[in-house]
Amino acid sequence: MLPALVTRTLRTASFRCLRKFAWNFGVKGLLSVEKFKSRMRRGEYFPPFLYLSIVNSCNLRCQGCWVDVAATHTEIDLDTLNRTLTDAKAHGNAFFGILGGEPFMHPKLLDLLAAHPDAYFQVFTNGQFITEKIAARLAEIGNVTPLVSIEGREITSDQRRGNKDVFNRTLRGLDHCIRAGLLTGVATSVCQTNIDELLTESWLRELIQRGAHYVWYHTYRPVGPKMNADLALRPDQLVRVRKFVVAMRSKMPIAIIDAYYDHQGQALCPMSTGISHHVGPTGGIEPCPIIQFAAEDIRDPRGLFTTMRDSAFLKDFRELSAHHTRGCVVLERPDLVKDLVLKHGARDTTLRGTAMAELDAMTPRFSQWLPGEEVPEQHWMYRLSKKYWFSDFGAYRNVAHDAAGKARLLQSKLVESPQAAPLTTASAPATPRP
Numbered sequence: 001m002l003p004a005l006v007t008r009t010l011r012t013a014s015f016r017c018l019r020k021f022a023w024n025f026g027v028k029g030l031l032s033v034e035k036f037k038s039r040m041r042r043g044e045y046f047p048p049f050l051y052l053s054i055v056n057s058c059n060l061r062c063q064g065c066w067v068d069v070a071a072t073h074t075e076i077d078l079d080t081l082n083r084t085l086t087d088a089k090a091h092g093n094a095f096f097g098i099l100g101g102e103p104f105m106h107p108k109l110l111d112l113l114a115a116h117p118d119a120y121f122q123v124f125t126n127g128q129f130i131t132e133k134i135a136a137r138l139a140e141i142g143n144v145t146p147l148v149s150i151e152g153r154e155i156t157s158d159q160r161r162g163n164k165d166v167f168n169r170t171l172r173g174l175d176h177c178i179r180a181g182l183l184t185g186v187a188t189s190v191c192q193t194n195i196d197e198l199l200t201e202s203w204l205r206e207l208i209q210r211g212a213h214y215v216w217y218h219t220y221r222p223v224g225p226k227m228n229a230d231l232a233l234r235p236d237q238l239v240r241v242r243k244f245v246v247a248m249r250s251k252m253p254i255a256i257i258d259a260y261y262d263h264q265g266q267a268l269c270p271m272s273t274g275i276s277h278h279v280g281p282t283g284g285i286e287p288c289p290i291i292q293f294a295a296e297d298i299r300d301p302r303g304l305f306t307t308m309r310d311s312a313f314l315k316d317f318r319e320l321s322a323h324h325t326r327g328c329v330v331l332e333r334p335d336l337v338k339d340l341v342l343k344h345g346a347r348d349t350t351l352r353g354t355a356m357a358e359l360d361a362m363t364p365r366f367s368q369w370l371p372g373e374e375v376p377e378q379h380w381m382y383r384l385s386k387k388y389w390f391s392d393f394g395a396y397r398n399v400a401h402d403a404a405g406k407a408r409l410l411q412s413k414l415v416e417s418p419q420a421a422p423l424t425t426a427s428a429p430a431t432p433r434p
Contacts, residue, residue, distance in 0.1 A: 004253035014181030016142040024120035028094035033389045035092035046309050049276040051097035056281040058102040061162030066224030071351040074281045078108040087304040097122045104129035114141050127173025135180035147185040148174045152194040178211035186212050191220035191231035204252050214255035223290045235366050242375045250379045263386035265374035272322040273395040284349035287317040292355045293346040313344040322395045327369030334362040
């Protein structure tokens with residue numbers, strides 16, 4: 001698997017893109033995690049991986065999207081973005097995820113990427129704005145990997161993403177990236193409507209044939225103003241996704257990313273471990289993209305590093321989440337999220353202003369933490385890299401998670417689809433405490 005992947009990547013990606021990836025993301029990225037671990041030992045937290053939603057607007061209307069894509073166009077200006085990244089780089093950071101809305105609807109996106117040749121960017125995009133000219137410019141800049149979201153084939157994509165001919169238009173953007181020599185990935189939010197279409201070996205072979213270099217499978221999270229509970233996966237399907245990812249990593253010549261498990265297959269939350277936090281389109285510093293509340297802003301005159309390091313809001317979120325679950329605190333314990341927001345007087349960072357009402361409307365459900373269903377990494381490369389550079393970093397140490405309590409959840413507290421699998425000891429979310 002690995003020799004074939006390396007050979008294929010060397011043949012299809014430009015030398016400039018490979019060099020930037022190897023140095024800016026590979027070497028400097030690993031060093032940034034080591035600096036993060038050193039800061040942790042001093043009791044200081046500043047995430048080595050920072051994700052920024054730089055604009056709220058999007059040309060699609062995806063089911064279950066929590067971003068205010070239809071609201072008044074809001075973006076973080078280029079000067080603020082440059083100051084934010086410069087501050088982060090001064091403290092060892094080299095990798096930044098760029099999100100939206102649709103990032104290519106920010107008029108200064110290419111200027112931002114070009115202004116930081118010593119950093120590496122992963123741009124989450126639907127691909128439909130990536131013309132041959134833009135792909136060529138991205139390859140010239142060299143320090144960016146487009147991650148193109150595909151949520152199903154023709155019919156499913158149109159239904160899920162609220163437009164026509166979505167699949168084909170996205171594939172055109174994907175092909176432009178590949179032909180330009182960019183390291184290119186495909187992301188899928190796995191849900192009920194696409195799990196049988198895209199969580200398959202045949203789909204991976206199709207992506208390999210097209211020239212994609214990596215995929216990222218993440219599971220749909222029902223949050224936001226128009227969350228669609230019917231799209232959420234059942235516990236047995238969550239395990240199915242994990243088993244598929246681990247098996248294909250040892251078989252297919254394409255890299256496969258996940259963000260919710262360590263090398264032993266134990267669930268984790270990147271926010272709880274402190275390895276990543278999120279900046280929303282209004283500049284608010286949020287625990288993660290689906291927690292749309294902030295007590296601080298990137299425009300704080302103290303600077304990004306000091307603001308995030310000294311944030312009691314972020315600290316409480318990390319510690320409380322890690323204490324109660326190895327999974328997603330928003331899905332399992334929305335009541336705790338609400339309590340912390342009220343405690344810190346955090347502001348609603350959405351433009352719609354309904355984030356608190358959305359929390360109130362949520363019912364506890366399953367997340368990635370399913371005790372007894374752990375699937376350890378099989379391939380030595382993934383196992384080694386996760387062990388040292390993407391683990392829980394001791395966030396859950398000495399915390400007695402009540403796995404048995406997860407099995408005692410009252411049926412009335414669990415949202416299940418009509419075809420949901422029966423509850424088992426290994427798959428029920430924690431019972432909310434009074």
